[in-house]
Amino acid sequence: MSLTVLRPGMLTTVQDLGRYGYQKYGVVAGGALDTGAARVANLLVGNDDREAVLEITLGGASFAIDRPMIIAVSGGDLSATLDGSPLPLWRPVYAKAGSVLSFGACASGCRTYLAAGGGFDVPEVMGSRSTYLRGAVGGFAGRALKADDELGVRPPNGRTMRLASLIASAVREDGLAAASWHASHFAVAGSAEEQVVRAVPGTHYDRFTLESREALFGQSYRIGAQSDRMGCRLEGETKLLLSLPLELLSEAVALGTVQAPPDGDPIVLLADRQTTGGYPRIAQVASVDIAVLAQLKPGSRFRFEAIAQTEAERLYVAGERDLRLLRAAVSLKLRPLA
Numbered sequence: 001m002s003l004t005v006l007r008p009g010m011l012t013t014v015q016d017l018g019r020y021g022y023q024k025y026g027v028v029a030g031g032a033l034d035t036g037a038a039r040v041a042n043l044l045v046g047n048d049d050r051e052a053v054l055e056i057t058l059g060g061a062s063f064a065i066d067r068p069m070i071i072a073v074s075g076g077d078l079s080a081t082l083d084g085s086p087l088p089l090w091r092p093v094y095a096k097a098g099s100v101l102s103f104g105a106c107a108s109g110c111r112t113y114l115a116a117g118g119g120f121d122v123p124e125v126m127g128s129r130s131t132y133l134r135g136a137v138g139g140f141a142g143r144a145l146k147a148d149d150e151l152g153v154r155p156p157n158g159r160t161m162r163l164a165s166l167i168a169s170a171v172r173e174d175g176l177a178a179a180s181w182h183a184s185h186f187a188v189a190g191s192a193e194e195q196v197v198r199a200v201p202g203t204h205y206d207r208f209t210l211e212s213r214e215a216l217f218g219q220s221y222r223i224g225a226q227s228d229r230m231g232c233r234l235e236g237e238t239k240l241l242l243s244l245p246l247e248l249l250s251e252a253v254a255l256g257t258v259q260a261p262p263d264g265d266p267i268v269l270l271a272d273r274q275t276t277g278g279y280p281r282i283a284q285v286a287s288v289d290i291a292v293l294a295q296l297k298p299g300s301r302f303r304f305e306a307i308a309q310t311e312a313e314r315l316y317v318a319g320e321r322d323l324r325l326l327r328a329a330v331s332l333k334l335r336p337l338a
Contacts, residue, residue, distance in 0.1 A: 076109020239264025
């Protein structure tokens with residue numbers, strides 16, 4: 001084995017980019033909530049960006065590393081340390097055998113992603129290693145990690161081995177061996193009291209009262225205590241209500257859909273969303289800002305900002321371009337010298 005769970009923290013699961021192609025059979029897509037952070041962590045250790053990572057929520061987890069490996073931690077700042085020294089985020093780090101990796105309090109955000117060179121070795125279920133907790137599917141025995149669980153890491157590829165040779169001897173003053181370069185510009189977990197989440201008016205936006213439409217993009221929302229990987233339950237001063245009763249058939253739902261149940265408190269659907277839904281859809285969160293919601297703790301506040309669909313598409317394309325550039329940059333750094 002390569003990694004042993006000493007403490008699982010609040011919630012730690014194995015995730016990748018999700019289980020797609022099976023929603024028509026009622027199978028939840030799942031996957032990492034902050035896919036950008038998960039993908040960056042994988043790219044930083046030389047993995048393909050679809051490899052399995054650990055999603056660590058609200059800190060408190062610690063792991064014993066049984067053999068030397070390259071790791072990267074991206075996403076929220078959960079005060080990570082390696083053998084007691086602060087672990088730099090968003091960059092590859094060499095962890096020697098016998099090291100202890102720990103996560104503490106949330107300095108910013110609430111979810112962080114741990115990638116290991118080679119990827120975590122759990123079985124694929126329907127083309128994915130992600131964990132769907134409600135269905136006990138995928139990941140590590142279909143459940144959250146527990147103390148004393150032992151996770152294997154698959155053999156590293158050539159890129160990861162090259163990376164290890166480059167940084168294993170690059171020991172800093174604090175004793176850590178880490179790359180001098182980083183990808184912190186991908187971070188979305190901010191320290192501002194109120195974040196902004198961009199969204200496009202949804203299919204049924206015009207069926208809501210004028211007061212509700214103005215409130216959607218005008219008022220502040222609080223992340224409710226019942227929020228989870230399935231969806232963010234939002235609390236706002238003004239309820240979102242239809243102007244007239246509306247009968248809807250259940251339809252397939254998408255990541256980031258903002259539903260408005262009869263009580264008027266909206267729900268933003270996330271990775272473990274149900275496969276169909278029948279509530280009116282007042283808005284659709286831009287794909288690039290799902291990560292912002294993923295990093296907001298219960299009690300945090302944010303506002304929706306209205307954008308056009310063309311702008312949401314432009315932001316998505318720009319985000320994918322940035323990931324391609326990161327992949328190319330890492331490849332250049334790992335290119336053997338002539």
